[in-house]
Amino acid sequence: MVPLSAYLFLSAVLFSLGLYGALARKNAIAILLGVELMLNAVNINLVSFWRYGETAQMAGQVFAVIVFAVAAAEVAVGLALIINIYRRRNNINADEIDLMKW
């Protein structure tokens, strides 16, 4: 059987990839993708801890489902924002979206 550490390793790799994507990419959609990757890495974590821990306790699974729902909602809102910005400025480069600057 595949050990728990393998799943955790996969999850850590995915999270790091996502974090890197969110921090380093300029394209707003790519940032959003990075965030999604991080969320899913967390999901793998949750599900594997559930599988290797008390299987009778449903908390891990339930939490993962909630994260799906939140992620879906977040993507919907995030994409809507990006579309709006694109319509106004013809551009979705995150560096240039700096209206909130001092």
Next chain:
Amino acid sequence: MATETLIWLLPLPPLLAFFLIVLFTNKSKTLSHSLAIGAALLSFLGSMLVFARALATPEFGREVFASSINWIPTGDTFLKIGVLIDPLSAIVLFFVAITVLMIFIYSVGYHNYGQPAGDHDRAGLQPHGATVTDESGHKRMVLSVEPMYSRFFAFIGLFAFGMYTLVVSDSLLTLFVGWEIMGLCSYLLIGFWYGKPSARAAAIKAFMTTRVGDVFMLLGIAFLYSATGTLTYREIFTQQTLQALASTPTGIFGLSAAGLIALLLFIGTVGKSAQWPLHIWLPDAMEGPTPVSAMIHAATMVSAGVYTVIRMFPLLTADFTGHGLTATMSVIAFIGTFTAIFAATIALAQRDIKKVLAYSTISQLGFMLAAIGMGAYIAAVFHLVTHAFFKALLFLGSGSVIHGMEHGVFHTGNHHLDPQDMFNMGGLKNKMPITFWTFLIGGFSLAGFPLLTAGFWSKDEILADAFAHGHWAILITLAIAALMTAFYTMRQITLTFLGEPRTKEAEHAQETPWTMTLPLAALAVFAVGFGWLGIPEHFPGLGGLLPNWIHEFVGGTLAERPEVLAFSWIPLLTSLVVALGGLLLGWAVYKNVEAGQPDPLEKPLGFLYPFLQNKWYFDEFYQYFVVQPVIWFSEVFSSQWLDKLVIDGALHFIGRSALAIGDVFRNKFDKPVINEFIGDGTATVFQKAGHELRLLQTGRIQNYMISAVALMIVLGAILIYVLA
């Protein structure tokens, strides 16, 4: 109803009427006077009931109607408020109730109820008459209704409340409350026609003059309270308390405490009852409407003054041994006697019908006080009651005469004619018969017309007392004053009613409406009949036919009944001679006065005549020696020197010092330290900090994300390594 409860309720209806009229009904004349008269009637009926029960009580005087409740807490005791009806207050209540009711009814007619509103009448001025057009198209002037009709009834209601309170109260404190309420009302009523400067001045004069007396009275009350700890009559008038007061020396003129307190209270009376030297306000009080004069002069205020002294009789005589008058009694007797003759001389030379009566009132009050000063308790009470009746009658009668004359004035249209000047009258006997006969009865009662009238019996009693106790000076002075009284009364009657009319206006005078003549008739009954209740037992012929009720009844007030005087011919003959002589003389001198002729007394009296006519120049005397110095004092000393220089100077000094100190604080502390260092300094620091720190806000989402991750790592590290 229990008698005590009834007594508590007696003063309330007029007060209630006052408030109702002022608050609700003052728009409606009919409603207002109905309320006031209804209230007076209620109080009247209640008073009569109380009086009847007092008569039905055997040994009344030993037994009295009294009740009291705690009122004002003073440490561990209470000032009490209570009512007391003993024979003295019962009889005063009797005449007050009757005269008050009659005056209320009379006021309806006097203020021309039912007449049209005046053409250009204004509130605060006497009605000037209204023009009416009759069926045939003729225009004529008639009397117009008083513009402030309702207000008048409200005021006299309050006045009646004050008097009832004063009479039924069982202590000096509540008596003083009623006393001051009347003082206020007399001010309001004398100044009723406040549009006239003379009325305003008279109102202020009355208020200020009586205030002089009131201050002393209050001193007396305070002294009494500090000496005995109580103000209730029945607690003061115990043998023990009186003895203690009489034996306490005060060190002032060698008076005992009792004597000094009585003297102070008496000064209050001097003000209220218009005795010399505080008499000056009363003649001026004639500026008010005539029912007011009657209220003030007969039923209420001036009687209240004498009533108070009579009330304080036990205190007054506490150190009286029966031989020789005490100092206080001598003062009272002197002032009374002097005022009696002093005012009588002035009345001789007055032309105004109301002024004559005013001075005769002062004079008659002097008679009463002289009686009290001699210790003639019963005589004083007797004269107080009879005087109240006949003087109210005379005042109301004079109002009726003036009213009739005003009719004549409107008929001829000659508004320059003074309708109060007796030399403009004459022959009114046929025009105003009811007024004439009632006035005649009142006048004869005042003059002391023998045997028939009440005034004779009461005045005779005073003279008899003076004779019996050997006060010759008082007897002679009072006899001369009585002679003058009869003389000026007959002068008044002759000039007003007898002979031929001296002016066109007098020819067209008219009898007044029934609301005015009815009270006259009712009072006339008492002005005659009341005297028969006090005929001395030993009087030849008449004595003993009727019991000497006054003596029996009023005497019961005192701890020991006054002795019955032995009869003597000398005072009786004196009374007879002065009354009849004065009347005859007055008629003889004035029967043939022609129109425009000067007063027949003017020649024989020479320089005395203007002296008397100008009231011994007392007004001028006070003007120069009291009013002017006071004005000078207040203007020069108080205003210019004390106020402007000293007090203002001190205030300005304080003001300027404060300003200077403030300046120092502002320039040395507030501006540099608070404003610049603390205020501006703090702001600058924050501004600079903000300027530097704002660079953190890059607006780039990824920068924020990095900080968030970094912070999370730091927090995670803390969580793991520090807290675990």
